[in-house]
Amino acid sequence: MSEAELAMHGDGGPAKRPVLLFMSDYDDPAEWAPALAEAWPELEVRVWPEIGEPAEVDFALVWKPAPGSLRQFPNLRLIVNLGAGIDAIAADETLPADVPIARLADSGQSEMMTGFVVLSVLRHHRELRFFEAAQRERRWAYRHPREHRDCRVGVMGLGYLGLAAARALAGLGFEVAGWSRGRKAADGIECFAGQEELPAFLARTDILVAMLPATAETRGLLGREAFAALPEGAKFVNVGRGSTVDEQALIEALESGRLAEATLDVFETEPLPAEHPLWAMEQVLITPHLASVAVPRTAALQVVANCRRVLDGETPEYTVDRGRGY
Known part of the structure; x- marks a missing residue:
């Protein structure tokens, strides 16, 4: 783990594992969890609605979350959208303005x-x-x-x-x-x-x-x-x-x-x-909106890289402008 990860919520005790919440009714967490674990073994993945303690959630990997569903996580650092279109998230006025939203752009x-x-x-x-x-x-x-x-x-x-x-x-x-x-x-x-x-x-x-x-x-x-x-x-x-x-x-x-x-x-x-x-x-x-979907094997690497950037105080790649909608 990086120094930033080891210092997460640093209180002198054991380092807190970074926590990512997976929230999608369209994507299979059984495919995403192993891909994320391979890309970042220390990452804990929780699958909605089994969120555990909301304050422990650092990142959210989502597709079309219900409006207001993300406001319960006070320490959320990054939202990653499971696709290119962010219209569902951009329409949610309850999201904190200081939490960056990143879209996927994987090969x-x-x-x-x-x-x-x-x-x-x-x-x-x-x-x-x-x-x-x-x-x-x-x-x-x-x-x-x-x-x-x-x-x-x-x-x-x-x-x-x-x-x-x-x-x-x-x-x-x-x-x-x-x-x-x-x-x-x-x-x-x-x-x-x-x-x-x-x-x-x-x-x-x-x-x-x-x-x-x-x-x-x-x-x-x-x-x-x-x-x-x-x-x-x-x-x-x-x-x-x-x-x-x-x-x-x-x-x-x-x-x-x-x-x-x-x-x-x-x-x-x-x-x-x-x-x-x-x-x-x-x-x-x-065709039923299937021209392109996120591929866990490749996209997990980008998700993890952006989470690490946020922990290190850097701007994540492919950050979207909520006002412009992309």
């Missing part, structure tokens, strides 16, 4: 997201839905493949995950552009920024990949105006947040043919209600 999570995005883009580009329909009809239907360079892909959101996906698509030969709130730069990727450049970005995009965070600025950003700016017959992939899309506008764009197809992994309401019209649209592929 396993990035690889998983990149793979899903590439799979979705290739499925749309190679028109697999057409061939799936032909197979059901036992019909030999040939369509000549187009080169990757003839397809213009646009990635909205050039954060850690978005930039990795954009680079992978560019590496496959697609003509890739990216859009973000602030100016970014990446080799081989044309970068657009801000509201004033959004129409031009959309107008040059045949397959739009949304990887935006949930913030006040992005809520409903992809609506009627945005879909109308895309070329007729464009295709749409959303792996960011459901709140960024006006779902009624999306349905209308799909019904009119403005959008030819969509792959949707995230929604305004999750689980997607059984009566939602998107379920019945043959041109839509729905």
Whole structure:
């Protein structure tokens, strides 16, 4: 243990073990506990709701905690979010302002997201839905493949995950552009920024990949105006947040043919209600928010490193701005 760890709540007696609380209804603590123990053998992991003495909890590793559930830990030093999106935590006004929140940005999570995005883009580009329909009809239907360079892909959101996906698509030969709130730069990727450049970005995009965070600025950003700016017959992939899309506008764009197809992994309401019209649209592929998840084997190393940084008085990596929402 480091000097900072040995001095935790130092009173001259035996050193207190650092305590991390795991709180998630979506992630398996049986996978996380061994990974965390391997990364930091001295760490004690407690699983919600078995919290023990609240004052002993130093760190919280969470996904969508109930509002107010973290306020009971008076010595909480760090909250680590089990994913990239922090909208659930950012909305909790009961959290102490001085407790930093860090998001995950591990290699396993990035690889998983990149793979899903590439799979979705290739499925749309190679028109697999057409061939799936032909197979059901036992019909030999040939369509000549187009080169990757003839397809213009646009990635909205050039954060850690978005930039990795954009680079992978560019590496496959697609003509890739990216859009973000602030100016970014990446080799081989044309970068657009801000509201004033959004129409031009959309107008040059045949397959739009949304990887935006949930913030006040992005809520409903992809609506009627945005879909109308895309070329007729464009295709749409959303792996960011459901709140960024006006779902009624999306349905209308799909019904009119403005959008030819969509792959949707995230929604305004999750689980997607059984009566939602998107379920019945043959041109839509729905997946249950699984494009990317945290991988304990790799992510535990980042979690532990950030906990150690906090104990040593350093700023954790990938700290989020609560006001901006990412």
